[in-house]
Amino acid sequence: MFSVIVMKLNLTTGIIPSLNVSAGLLGFFFVRLWTAAVERLGLLRQPVLTRQENTVIQTCVVAAYDIAFSGGFGSYLLAMSEKIAGLAPEANNAQNIKNPHLGWIIGFLLLVSFIGLFGLVPLRKIMIIDYKLTYPSGTATAFLINGFHTPHGAKIAAKQVKKLGVFFVLSFFWGFFQWFYTATDDCGFHKFPSLGLQAYQHTFFFDFSPTYVGVGMICPHIVNVSVLLGGILSWGIMWPLIAKKRGSWFSADLPDSSLHGMQGYRVRICLIQNAYLPFPLLNSVVLQVFIAIALILGDGLYNFLKMIVLTAFSLRSQVKKKNASTLPVSDDGTVTTTAAISYDEERRNELFEKDQIPWYVAYGGYVVVAAISTGAVPQIIPQLKWYQILAAYVVAPILAFCNAYGTGLTDWSLVTTYGKLAIFAFGAWTGASHGGVLAGLAACGVMMSIVSTAADLMQDFKTGYLTLASPRSMFISQVIGTGMGCVIAPCVFWLFYKAFDDIGISGSDYPAPNAAIFRSIAILGVDGFSSLPKNCLNLCYAFFAGAVVVNLIRDLVPKKVSRFIPIPMAMAIPFYIGSYFAIDMFIGTVILFVWQRLDRAKADTFGPAVASGLICGDGTWVLPQSVLALAKVKPPICMKFLSRRTNDKVDVFLNTLS
Numbered sequence: 001m002f003s004v005i006v007m008k009l010n011l012t013t014g015i016i017p018s019l020n021v022s023a024g025l026l027g028f029f030f031v032r033l034w035t036a037a038v039e040r041l042g043l044l045r046q047p048v049l050t051r052q053e054n055t056v057i058q059t060c061v062v063a064a065y066d067i068a069f070s071g072g073f074g075s076y077l078l079a080m081s082e083k084i085a086g087l088a089p090e091a092n093n094a095q096n097i098k099n100p101h102l103g104w105i106i107g108f109l110l111l112v113s114f115i116g117l118f119g120l121v122p123l124r125k126i127m128i129i130d131y132k133l134t135y136p137s138g139t140a141t142a143f144l145i146n147g148f149h150t151p152h153g154a155k156i157a158a159k160q161v162k163k164l165g166v167f168f169v170l171s172f173f174w175g176f177f178q179w180f181y182t183a184t185d186d187c188g189f190h191k192f193p194s195l196g197l198q199a200y201q202h203t204f205f206f207d208f209s210p211t212y213v214g215v216g217m218i219c220p221h222i223v224n225v226s227v228l229l230g231g232i233l234s235w236g237i238m239w240p241l242i243a244k245k246r247g248s249w250f251s252a253d254l255p256d257s258s259l260h261g262m263q264g265y266r267v268r269i270c271l272i273q274n275a276y277l278p279f280p281l282l283n284s285v286v287l288q289v290f291i292a293i294a295l296i297l298g299d300g301l302y303n304f305l306k307m308i309v310l311t312a313f314s315l316r317s318q319v320k321k322k323n324a325s326t327l328p329v330s331d332d333g334t335v336t337t338t339a340a341i342s343y344d345e346e347r348r349n350e351l352f353e354k355d356q357i358p359w360y361v362a363y364g365g366y367v368v369v370a371a372i373s374t375g376a377v378p379q380i381i382p383q384l385k386w387y388q389i390l391a392a393y394v395v396a397p398i399l400a401f402c403n404a405y406g407t408g409l410t411d412w413s414l415v416t417t418y419g420k421l422a423i424f425a426f427g428a429w430t431g432a433s434h435g436g437v438l439a440g441l442a443a444c445g446v447m448m449s450i451v452s453t454a455a456d457l458m459q460d461f462k463t464g465y466l467t468l469a470s471p472r473s474m475f476i477s478q479v480i481g482t483g484m485g486c487v488i489a490p491c492v493f494w495l496f497y498k499a500f501d502d503i504g505i506s507g508s509d510y511p512a513p514n515a516a517i518f519r520s521i522a523i524l525g526v527d528g529f530s531s532l533p534k535n536c537l538n539l540c541y542a543f544f545a546g547a548v549v550v551n552l553i554r555d556l557v558p559k560k561v562s563r564f565i566p567i568p569m570a571m572a573i574p575f576y577i578g579s580y581f582a583i584d585m586f587i588g589t590v591i592l593f594v595w596q597r598l599d600r601a602k603a604d605t606f607g608p609a610v611a612s613g614l615i616c617g618d619g620t621w622v623l624p625q626s627v628l629a630l631a632k633v634k635p636p637i638c639m640k641f642l643s644r645r646t647n648d649k650v651d652v653f654l655n656t657l658s
Helices: 002-011 020-040 051-070 102-112 115-119 121-130 136-148 155-179 197-201 210-218 221-243 286-321 343-354 359-380 386-410 415-430 436-467 471-499 513-525 536-556 568-577 580-598 600-630 644-657
Strands: none
Touching: 002 051, 002 471, 002 600, 020 051, 020 136, 020 436, 020 600, 051 136, 051 436, 051 471, 102 359, 102 436, 102 471, 115 121, 115 359, 115 386, 115 436, 115 471, 121 343, 121 359, 121 386, 121 436, 136 155, 136 210, 136 436, 136 600, 155 210, 155 600, 210 580, 210 600, 221 568, 221 580, 286 386, 286 536, 286 568, 343 436, 359 386, 359 436, 386 415, 386 436, 386 568, 415 436, 415 513, 436 471, 436 513, 536 568, 568 580, 580 600
């Protein structure tokens, strides 16, 4: 069911929201209904559904439906087809085309989807316990599951569940109410120009999303402030200034549609948790992609190297002191030997570390799967050579760490950002005359599968950590779910692909906008980085260095000062997506900040439950909304906002018709 929903969204708008919460909810209710029915028949000896079982079900479902997105059915896989290649006059020869077929798609996904599960398993303790990354969706799902399984005698827990339930219902019905006014993509409350029409054109508006407000309440204040600062720097300052460089940074004679002109800055790609979203002006740009990557890589690589150095020093200290119980890295990034933690946290840490996944399973699994994939993928995609795949698998763990770290901070998994980086790198490496477009798209698939699976695994580890679920069970559940998804998702796609001849064509029921965009980027990529707009790489170098410098300052100054310094990783997200969600998250952090000022105890106790309720309700509404979309039931009303001058013109036009 979830694979059908994700595939439908993937082939229409490309907007793929997080369905973790919905999976946890339906997993609980369906199994409870099943166990209640079997218990009445006297066939069930163990009628209680435990937290671990609920968490394992949710993990397996998420791993399965995630393949429907990371498998590239609405992006890189479809971009390989003859149908999408025919939309562009360049690189539409036979060596740059591979039409979809159920057999090779299943084989390709089985080869590339599992390796991401092994890449970051050895780092799970550092990401979850030492760095204490929040993973907002994973935290919200854990609160929901814990609420389902709370003992009736726990008064505080019961009140938390009540708060969660109230805001769950409010959020759900708010989504239902908004739906009536979204007859087209340009209608509804999420298009409300709350800060003015000019600000709206630059993505500065409040889109009335309970999900983002809830995420803002869960994320630390500095993360939300950093995201807002990134939005102001990019969409408020940089992109308007770059738009004025026509005739200087790129030829004024080139049409806007040229990838070597303004469109080189304005490639219409935008993500909402791996999603495409069209904006009327200054759509996310190639420059945005690379500046976002520069910030993310600068922050992620810095923390990766910092983690390695600190862990090495800590292990050396442990050997000297013969004290194996010390944590290698504290939450502020310093080596420590003691830590004051609560009983609940101590119990979670103990279980999380006790049920170990052997290091040789992780490293051995990565090497074995990589070796098989390196030899077999070129048999499916001959344009992608074995040494290129090997190079991708060498670099992938670093990129997977960067994405998992960023997801833990902000809940944003920039999977397609790393995929586009692979398109450019491997497309330029192969060259246009040797099938570089197809090689770049295939390399994008390899990179997306690894980076996406690794981030999802850490997200689910966070849920398991908070629900006291066995990490080993979580890992096995991920493996099973991934295997299911590698078969289910291609079959679902094949049904759509065979049933509708116009998939990928603009104006059809399934336009798959990302497919044409990915192919356009691949065509641009085969010319190498030299084809990028003027000063693009210079800006990337500057932002990469800036991210490293900011992190150094954060580590060198006192903690009471560093907590006010923005986080580069968080600042990078709006560079690529837009500022609207930054405003939502900032509103969430303001609500929590005021609540903490008024009553710190209640805010700390009930804040996560309220935030989880907002995220859960809005996430659950996606299910009936998707069912209505599949049934082609359209909202009856379009709520649209016009300027006074435009409205006057519309009135005059309507009067002429009457």
